[in-house]
Amino acid sequence: MQELEQLSTLTDLAVEARNLAVERTGGEIQGVAVEEEEKENVKVTRIQVMNQQAAQRIGKAPGNYITIESESLRVADKLTQEYISGVLSDEINKLINYNALQPGMQGEPTILVVGLGNWNATPDALGPEVIHHLLVTRHLYDSSPADAKQGMRPVCALAPGVLGLTGIETAEIIRGVVDRVHPNLIIAIDALAAKESSRLASTIQISDTGIYPGSGLGKNRVGITQEDMGVPVLAIGMPTVINSVNIVNDTIKQLMNNPNVQPNLRGSLQQNNNHQQIIQNILQPFMGDLIVSPKGIDQLIRDTSKIIAGGINVALHPDIKAEDVSLYLQ
Amino acid sequence: MQELEQLSTLTDLAVEARNLAVERTGGEIQGVAVEEEEKENVKVTRIQVMNQQAAQRIGKAPGNYITIESESLRVADKLTQEYISGVLSDEINKLINYNALQPGMQGEPTILVVGLGNWNATPDALGPEVIHHLLVTRHLYDSSPADAKQGMRPVCALAPGVLGLTGIETAEIIRGVVDRVHPNLIIAIDALAAKESSRLASTIQISDTGIYPGSGLGKNRVGITQEDMGVPVLAIGMPTVINSVNIVNDTIKQLMNNPNVQPNLRGSLQQNNNHQQIIQNILQPFMGDLIVSPKGIDQLIRDTSKIIAGGINVALHPDIKAEDVSLYLQ
Amino acid sequence: MQELEQLSTLTDLAVEARNLAVERTGGEIQGVAVEEEEKENVKVTRIQVMNQQAAQRIGKAPGNYITIESESLRVADKLTQEYISGVLSDEINKLINYNALQPGMQGEPTILVVGLGNWNATPDALGPEVIHHLLVTRHLYDSSPADAKQGMRPVCALAPGVLGLTGIETAEIIRGVVDRVHPNLIIAIDALAAKESSRLASTIQISDTGIYPGSGLGKNRVGITQEDMGVPVLAIGMPTVINSVNIVNDTIKQLMNNPNVQPNLRGSLQQNNNHQQIIQNILQPFMGDLIVSPKGIDQLIRDTSKIIAGGINVALHPDIKAEDVSLYLQ
Amino acid sequence: MQELEQLSTLTDLAVEARNLAVERTGGEIQGVAVEEEEKENVKVTRIQVMNQQAAQRIGKAPGNYITIESESLRVADKLTQEYISGVLSDEINKLINYNALQPGMQGEPTILVVGLGNWNATPDALGPEVIHHLLVTRHLYDSSPADAKQGMRPVCALAPGVLGLTGIETAEIIRGVVDRVHPNLIIAIDALAAKESSRLASTIQISDTGIYPGSGLGKNRVGITQEDMGVPVLAIGMPTVINSVNIVNDTIKQLMNNPNVQPNLRGSLQQNNNHQQIIQNILQPFMGDLIVSPKGIDQLIRDTSKIIAGGINVALHPDIKAEDVSLYLQ
Helix, strand or coil, X not given: CCCCCCCCCCCCCHHHHHHHHHHHHCCCCCCEEEEEXXXXXXXXXXXXXXXXXXXXXHCCCCXXXXXXXXXXXXXXXXXXXXXXXHHHHHHHHHHCCXXXXXXXXXXXXXXXXEECCCCCCHHHCHHHHHHHHCCCCHHHHCXXXXXXXXXXXXXXXXXXXXXXXXXXXXXXXXXXXXXXXXXXXXXXXXXEEECCHHHCCCEEEEEXXXXXXXXXXCCCCCCXXXXXXXXXXXXXXXXXXXXXXXXXXXXXXXXXXXXXXXXXXXXXXXXXXXXHHXXXXXHHHHCCCEEEEECCHHHHHHHHHHHHHHHHXXXXXXXXXXXXXXXXXX | CCCCCCCCCCCCCHHHHHHHHHHHHCCCXXXXXXXXXXXXXXXXXXXXXXXXXXXXXXXXCCEEEEEEXXXXXXXXXXXXXXXXXXXXXXXXXXXXXXXXXXXXXXXCCCEEEEECCCCCCXXXXXXXXXXXXXXXXXXXXCCCCHXXXXXXXXXXXXXXXXXXXXCCCHHHHHHHHHHHHCCCEEEEEEEEEECCHHHCCCEEEEECCCECCCCCCCCCCCCECHHHHCCCEEEEXXXXXXXXXXXXXXXXXXXHHCCCCXXXXXXXXXXXCCHHHHHHHHHHHXXXXXXXXXXXXXXXXXXXXXXXXXXXXXXXXXXXXXXXXXXXXX | CCCCCCCCCCCCCHHHHHHHHHHHHCCCCCCEEEEEEEECCEEEEEEEECCHHHHHHHCCCCEEEEEEEXXXXXXXXXXXXXXHHHHHHHHHHHHCCHHHHCCCCCCCCCEEEEECCCCCCHHHCHHHHHHHHCCCCHHHHCCCCHHHHHHCCCEEEECCCCHHHHCCCHHHHHHHHHHHHCCCEEEEEEEEEECCHHHCCCEEEEECCCECCCCCCXXXXXXXXXXXXXXXXXXXXXXXXXXXXXXXXXXXXXXXXXXXXXXXXXXXXHHCCCHHHHHHHHHHHHCCCEEEEECCHHHHHXXXXXXXXXXXXXXXXXXXXXXXXXXXCC | CCCCXXXXXXXXXXXXXXXXXXXXXXXXXXXXXXXXXXXXXXXXXXXXXXXXXXHHHHCCCCEEEEEEECHHHHCCCHHXXXXXXXXXXXXXXXXXXXXXXXXXXXXXXCEEXXXXXXXXXXXXXXXXXXXHHCCCXXXXXXXXXXXXXXXXXXXXXXXCCCHXXXXXXXXXXXXXXXXXXCCXXXXXXXXXXXXXXXXXXXXEEEECCCECCCCCCCCCCCCECHHHHCCCEEEEEEEEEECHHHHHHHHHHHHHCCXXXXXHHHHHHHHCXXXXXXXXXHHXXXXXXXXXXXXXXXXXXXXXXXHHHHHHXXXXXXXXXXHHHHHHCC
């Protein structure tokens, strides 16, 4: 899980970081382009962080961030799940330029999909679960007839575990495999932390900026980024936890605006705009290792990992059509 | 998981319920006897709710409640875990009067251990996990030689699942099995909800009052109680979640007393002693399905289920000594 | 897993038992009716054992046995799997007379689906896995609107475990639940043993004769049968193991008829028609606890449990159409 | 699982390969030294294949092979399991020369433990299960105080999966990680195939010759060997399956020598010393994907993976004493 760089960065989602900045400054953020599209049951938001200064303003690296939001992600209805896999597939392919992946080379690019996170901790198991359902083809590719190759791309996959399980920095394992397999693109899947509880298991973020595994430590931290891996990295994540500080903040914000709360308390809360810092100081020692996640998280991970794996399968293999997504889930 | 009868009953632990009542009334609660014992690394609190009026005062049924508290429950140190199994075994046997279980009958009483909860939802899987590690002997007992029988009792076990998995009230399944197996005692294991986050996976409660499975509905609710089962019921539980309302309440309580908070806010919070109700009203729709649990809950369930199964094994089988507890874990 | 009553009864499948009898006697078996139907990719065989004498002749109780055979059961192709769920559903409903289940009563009959076997032993986990994927509705039924009830029946489910896990005879647990829930029909799922390796994970047997759980012991054995349960029982099973004796027998049979084998050895083998008994005597101590199963048994159990659960869902709920089978799998 | 190079090589165990050669030639094998030691409940056999000619004779690469045989491996008795972990630890350390691992360097050598095999296929899951229980220390080592370092060595671990799951040759993944982590020794764990059923889950083999993962293909096959990895490799394995051909062979061998078998059949079998080839030809298409494993294989893998992980923990960390082995199992 991506660790919060600083406590003030309370979310892994660019869309939340941008909204927070807007709230703070009261206007649009310079250098951050936002485009929203409403589809049936699904809202797609495309954010572009255009430069380093804009990155400073919202606390997210320069690049593209697409969020797919749908309450239906939480609903165990297979038709809707297949539909969202299709939307996800379309958005993934907006961020991949297959032709640019291996300039001057023939054939299809090789893609390495990496499932980050800890399979022994349910809310952190999203990455390994996606790998479990993914269609892996690289080992079959060379021996396939030419016309079968037309419709598929060589895909390989890895669930490297976390530092506590392996004793090895996750990025080191991946870099080692990259140096042997020479993929043209890495897709990294990870569970994320959100600020708003309504986003848990209902928002998928795709970005072309890479990702830092949670257990990376201090200065020598190696990222799953183009800089560290030598190939482009697409990151796909979904919030499965929220920081407990956010729970309290959200409540206080609602207390401030609730007409049932006595006016003097509301007034005091509104005047004290520094309470977030105090809450953090209070909560940090008290519940440093608490996580807040939805009640049915085990089932949500099972369902959404299939939706994400399905979206990746449809995106990467031209011959898999969105309506057949469930036929190719492992 | 035991469902909160009313929102005002924010804890399954008698020790927390009693402390809340003391806080509210400012003094000892009539009809509630409390005895504390400090051991190495472990604090044992024995609460007796003496009558129906006392039960009203603290919101817990009349009977005995023993809590074993130890931070060491969270630590993956096997020697300490074995020690706590021994303490648990001693306290279990303080609440079981084996001689009274089958008056006028020869031989050892038969004990049915029931693991309540949902094996598909990590924080609710404590009961089934304990069953997984339990030493089951009833099917071997009749064919065992007389001297082997001396050291063991016939123990059988069941993990009945939850209403959502079976379509059957859990208590109905258990009652059906009781009518065929005729145990002399039921021991029911369940995951609990606590009020204070420090108690998560660090407190075990034993009581002789029975338990109501979380999914019981409305008036026809059948409990795992002596009244409904026809035999004594010992309940053993450990908190694995806290209600998100408690998180917010605890924070506000700390805000009220924190010198860094501006006096007018502190004052307003102190004046508004009805904020708990407001917070509940605000939070209920907003995060009705959120749970707060410790980060390493998967591992904590794995560890503590062995400690509890070990304690039950040592308590029920005279020949299993506390120092050999790990030899008999399944 | 159904235990072999006698060593000479080397199969749980009526179709194999009947074929063995034909081989032995050289002609049709009196009182055993056989009807075969070839469908696309699937062969359906319907055997009726008409009376007790016929039962003696083939070693299977009087009643109906339907086998659905398809190599496609082993193939991870979802369209084919859905097709076989549909065939299974049709054949299940040939053996259920819903109107007769509760004569003189209104409303839909309640059905209890029981998953026999041990979830900790892969080839024996078929029953519990089917339960895992089954649509359970009984707890929602009473509160459903009248028109929703039209399309569904109240279904409940139980995976009772095996004697070694619970210390309780499986049939006792089920009978206890039956006495509380009062279902009008029991459907029991179990992993079976076959004689021919080609049938592993490629044949499903449905019968209306009930089933004896493997761990039942000696004379007091209680079956999952109409006699012992008080309601009709439909048994659904699939072979996941073959007895190692059968492996050797099959090889020797092939040696006898293989032109590459030297004539004197072939002759000796053909003369010694008692070698099966000798082989059994030799193998029994030597590999009493060996099982023979297909290499990919873990994956096969995962796939076929969904096919069987899907078939039951479509059979029991009129509103679930065969083409939507995958939408209702849990 | 190590794939059989040729069908004539029916075992992964050097001790069986050597016994076969002795049986065939009727005497000791030149260049193959054998030393046997009987301990309480355990037999240790140390085989040295001295040169390439000797390797040809028994079909095993030059090097050392130690087998630890004990029926007690199958018995769920924890004291015996701890004892065997101790024996295993001693034998592991007979094949590791820690001083030679990093000549001229200070500090302790880094050890990478690799769990080969498929976690989704029970009899092939031994390697990943051992990794699950292993004490991993490398990430804690640098920040540990000097005196803690005295008693431990930096150990890291990886369960790379199999070709079918990742699309990447297992040896490629390991080599990539080796190039980043620079371990001084690799220990590779794998499930093996045996010839005799009595060896299933009752023999552990340690060798210093490396290992070839089962899924390696054709000529470009990369091994987990010192040649391919650049560092010494210790392989530890335990048979979990036997080839079905061996089952038939063993039976026929017993038929030949059984006085109850009619003399003319026995004679014919004895005359036909080519029946093994015929049996192979017959069985190959017929049960190419069948495996034979003990009935309780799931439980056996759970138990023996702890024994092996315990033995490795005690061997690698000087401060872990054999009697405390269970305290350090993850």
